[in-house]
Amino acid sequence: MEINFRHEINGQKVITAIAQDWKTGQILMVANMNKDALQKTIETGKAHYWSTSRNSQWLKGESSGHTQEVKEILVDCDMDAVVLKVKQNGAACHEGYFSCFFRKLNTKNIENFNEEDLETILEKVFNPDDVY
């Protein structure tokens, strides 16, 4: 059997990887993984991703210390996406929130909305200036 690294971004074949808190089910972030990143994640038990903007592998928490301990990996029907059930150390988001999905979209028109249509629903866990 084979994982289907079918999404090609900047010449790199990747799958979609969603990190989810293993206890609460909160979705923390979504990123990409190439084959090496998935293998490294399995071997080390720490989430590794492929950065499509920097074109390099990336250990989550490398600079911040906010690593993700992988408890379980789920794979989808098409074998082109995984859910990582993780214990998140610190916080997942570089903006200081536990999850990257810290805002609710309240607009009715996607072409035209402003700051007030984005409702912040989480509290900051850390100050990014202190960490990066």
Place this chain on the structure above:
Amino acid sequence: MEINFRHEINGQKVITAIAQDWKTGQILMVANMNKDALQKTIETGKAHYWSTSRNSQWLKGESSGHTQEVKEILVDCDMDAVVLKVKQNGAACHEGYFSCFFRKLNTKNIENFNEEDLETILEKVFNPDDVY
């Protein structure tokens, strides 16, 4: 403010959309949305996606009746991914499972694994032969 439809797949600019059960937090599926699909989702309250393989917009549940009623939309820090908190009618997966993530990956080597390394963790909700 603007949603950042920055992922270009087959010439279509999309964001990543994760559907999550609004009550249990179970992740149901991951797909893509272009601007029209997101706008249609907001307007109708039913999840619409962009199929990158068929190059067309797609109302989830169009043929199966297994629609997703969108209760809340969360947006991530980069504004290039959303979480849809949904009430899933029927089941999300065309293979008959409530979630597309119905298998656990137990292999230690991504290059070489077999059926036994995939553990089915959900029960089928419907028989695909009866629906499609």
